[in-house]
Amino acid sequence: MANLYYAEGLSPDRFAVGETLTVSGEEARHAVRVSRLRVGEHILVGNGQGSLARGEVTLIEKDRFEIAVRESSHDIEPSQRLGLVQALAKGDRDERAVEQATEFGVDLIVPWEAKRSVSRWSTAGGGDKAAKGVARWQRVAREASKQSLRHRIPEVHQAVTTEALCELAQSDESTVIALHPGADIRLSEWATSERLSRCTQVLLVVGPEGGFGDDELAELSSAGAVLDSLGSLVLRPSSAGAAGLAVLNAALRRW
The missing domain is CATH 3.40.1280.10 (SPOUT methyltransferase, trefoil knot domain)
Incomplete structure (x- = not known):
């Protein structure tokens, strides 16, 4: 099961297939230092507000990483x-x-x-x-x-x-x-x-x-x-x- 990381500042239009998403700050540092994230790994990135992408890690630095979006989905806010x-x-x-x-x-x-x-x-x-x-x-x-x-x-x-x-x-x-x-x-x-x-x-x-x-x-x-x-x-x-x-x-x- 792929791990999920949140980058709350990302707008929904950034989650299109082919786009590159950047996760930075404490979330990225934890992924790199604790979870030992590696280039080529497939993970999930979401904005916590309904948008979610599955992609491949293409770049890792000490306080940020990037993924290439392969799949994306958007959750509609429930009416109830x-x-x-x-x-x-x-x-x-x-x-x-x-x-x-x-x-x-x-x-x-x-x-x-x-x-x-x-x-x-x-x-x-x-x-x-x-x-x-x-x-x-x-x-x-x-x-x-x-x-x-x-x-x-x-x-x-x-x-x-x-x-x-x-x-x-x-x-x-x-x-x-x-x-x-x-x-x-x-x-x-x-x-x-x-x-x-x-x-x-x-x-x-x-x-x-x-x-x-x-x-x-x-x-x-x-x-x-x-x-x-x-x-x-x-x-x-x-x-x-x-x-x-x-x-x-x-x-x-x-x-």
Whole structure:
């Protein structure tokens, strides 16, 4: 299987067969020094925004390399976007959630500082801590995208509050679904109804280790969010989002 490298600045028209693509900077240095890239090797290069090329390495320098494009493909942005609103979790559990969601095809990821989140971005280090957290999630999503050979790297947004999440639930742009073990309706039931076909964007909300607070569930429900379960099992925050995405991917025939 060919390795994938990203060069986010490349425009789609550069991916035509016969063109030469240049990858530079840290991505190229890692390919040359760590992956031991060689002239003549066939690899993939993408811009992370839908364009992907398969080509042969023709030039290698210490901080850049070039490939001659042999094949190219362009992924059309889905008309129905799937997002994950992931509560901050202790350790690296939230980062594992980002990794798995990316592997399962999520389109956008939103950090959420829930009431019961052990990890805090807003109160520990202020804006600097939040910025570093978002940057860390972006790196995780990028690496998982390379592993999965994705045309598109999912967007990682700034962290939101419960109030902002309720505003999203009230808008016409998004359908917000809180994955809650105590919900009466299963996500698989909701996904096979006509409601999914009418959605342009579905945001799955996963709570922290301690679950949603009662007031959070009440606020989200009052704002128009749907409460769905993943069956009788209680999943970790790191795997619940991926499980929910699997249900929606199957219902939307992405898989």
